[in-house]
Amino acid sequence: MTRIAFIGLGIMGGPMAGHLVDVGHDVIGYDLHRAAVDALAARGGHAAADVAEAVSGAEVVITMVPDSPDVEAITLGPGGIYATARLGTLHIDCSTIRPDVARRVAEAGADRGIRVVDAPVSGGEAGAVEAVLSIMVGGEAADVEAARPYLDVVGRTVVHVGPSGAGQTVKAANQLIVAGNIQLVAEALVFLEAHGVDIDASTSVLAGGLAGSTVLDRKASGMRAREFAPGFRIDLHHKDMGIVTEAARAAGVAIPLGAHVAQLVGALRAQGHGRLDHSALLMQVEQLSGRGEPVRAG
Ligand code: NAD
Numbered sequence: 001m002t003r004i005a006f007i008g009l010g011i012m013g014g015p016m017a018g019h020l021v022d023v024g025h026d027v028i029g030y031d032l033h034r035a036a037v038d039a040l041a042a043r044g045g046h047a048a049a050d051v052a053e054a055v056s057g058a059e060v061v062i063t064m065v066p067d068s069p070d071v072e073a074i075t076l077g078p079g080g081i082y083a084t085a086r087l088g089t090l091h092i093d094c095s096t097i098r099p100d101v102a103r104r105v106a107e108a109g110a111d112r113g114i115r116v117v118d119a120p121v122s123g124g125e126a127g128a129v130e131a132v133l134s135i136m137v138g139g140e141a142a143d144v145e146a147a148r149p150y151l152d153v154v155g156r157t158v159v160h161v162g163p164s165g166a167g168q169t170v171k172a173a174n175q176l177i178v179a180g181n182i183q184l185v186a187e188a189l190v191f192l193e194a195h196g197v198d199i200d201a202s203t204s205v206l207a208g209g210l211a212g213s214t215v216l217d218r219k220a221s222g223m224r225a226r227e228f229a230p231g232f233r234i235d236l237h238h239k240d241m242g243i244v245t246e247a248a249r250a251a252g253v254a255i256p257l258g259a260h261v262a263q264l265v266g267a268l269r270a271q272g273h274g275r276l277d278h279s280a281l282l283m284q285v286e287q288l289s290g291r292g293e294p295v296r297a298g
Contacts, residue, residue: 001026004150005058007051007074007081008095009036011230012121013064015128016094016154020062021045023153030054055084060150061091067239068097075105087113092147094135096120096236098243099165099172102138106164115143118164119151120171122178125231126218132156136174138167172247175240176258179278181215183261186282189223190289199224219279231277238262238269 002025006017009031021027021044029040030048037047048054051074055061061081065071071093075081081091091114093102102118109116117139127133133155137144144160151158161170188211192202203220206212222228241262248255268276268284286292 002060002150003028003058005030005048005054005061005081006040006045007031007054007061007063008065008070009033009040010064010066011125011232012094012128013062014039015125015131016062016064016133017045018043019131019153020150025150025153028054028058050079051081052079052084055081055089056086058085058089060147061085061089062094062150063091064094066095066236068101071095071097071105072101076108082109082112082114085112085114089114090143090146091116092119092150093117094119094121096171096175096240096243097168099168099247102168103165106139115140115146116164117143117147118167119147120167120174121155122171122174123155124218128154134174135159136161136167136170138162138164138169140164168243169247172240172244175237176244176255178215179237179241179261179265180257181213182219182278183264183281183285185213185216185220186223186279186285189220189282190285190291194289194291222277223279223282226282228273228276228280228283230275231279233274234265234269234276234278234280235274237278238265238274241265 004020004025004027006027006029009017009029014036017027017029017040027045028048029037029045030051031037041047091109106116117137119135119137121133121135123133131154134157135151135155137160148158161167192199207216245259245262273280
């Protein structure tokens with residue numbers, strides 16, 4: 001049993017922390033939303049009133065917060081993890097953030113005697129709930145091996161992809177593929193519906209061929225029902241498209257389709273839909289096609 005501080009108990013962090021409780025770890029959670037902390041306590045974890053209380057005494061700290069500034073604040077800010085954690089603590093950051101920020105945070109941690117790995121995840125809310133996430137890990141080999149027993153509890157595919165920040169680079173590529181795939185699945189569904197073909201039959205045959213994908217398997221039924229509760233918020237995918245667009249530019253790599261989908265994600269957000277699931281890209285395809293309900297802020 002390990003004493004684990006878990007900070008950020010939202011759509012992803014809540015179930016991940018819960019799995020760590022279920023296998024017997026001593027998990028103390030903190031989130032800005034008290035209800036999320038109470039939910040962890042109800043599952044057998046403990047509640048902390050702030051980051052410092054969660055971290056003091058922890059051997060492992062796991063963070064799952066939205067964006068780069070959030071990770072910087074809870075690691076480097078006053079009362080943050082690196083001001084509080086004891087020497088040798090292992091910090092596993094599962095948030096999706098900029099690779100350069102991940103590297104900077106890891107260096108700051110190392111200066112304080114904290115071992116840091118970036119371990120962003122893929123698989124969505126369902127992947128977190130079912131503990132089958134794919135986890136791309138960056139950091140020193142020994143630290144990654146130290147993190148593996150905890151990551152194995154929440155994920156099925158845990159791969160060390162390189163040094164600090166490499167996990168975030170791979171995650172950026174993941175988000176590029178997912179965003180493009182969702183947009184094309186949305187376009188295909190609107191196209192099929194417009195032709196009046198049997199959608200069950202269509203999606204089942206598409207799933208069996210080269211067009212098959214986890215996006216098709218996991219997102220098509222919600223799209224067909226026009227159910228866009230998150231899941232993965234458009235706000236977060238907009239953040240991720242910013243990360244991959246900037247990282248591609250820094251590397252001198254063209255991502256023409258990715259840049260286009262980034263604009264479509266940004267447009268949906270600008271229309272007030274940032275809190276909907278990214279599968280709501282379908283609404284925009286309908287709007288552009290003059291079909292369905294007009295897009296209204298949701
Ligand atoms: P979320 O908004 O549901 O959860 C984030 C939680 O962090 C919230 O409960 C929020 O209150 C908390 N938080 C923010 N700042 C904090 C702080 N300073 N101290 C304590 N708690 C704080 O978001 P999510 O969907 O769980 O995503 C979390 C991260 O995982 C993001 O980086 C996201 O890009 C990534 N991610 C999400 C999914 C998904 O499908 N939702 C999939 C893979 C990766």
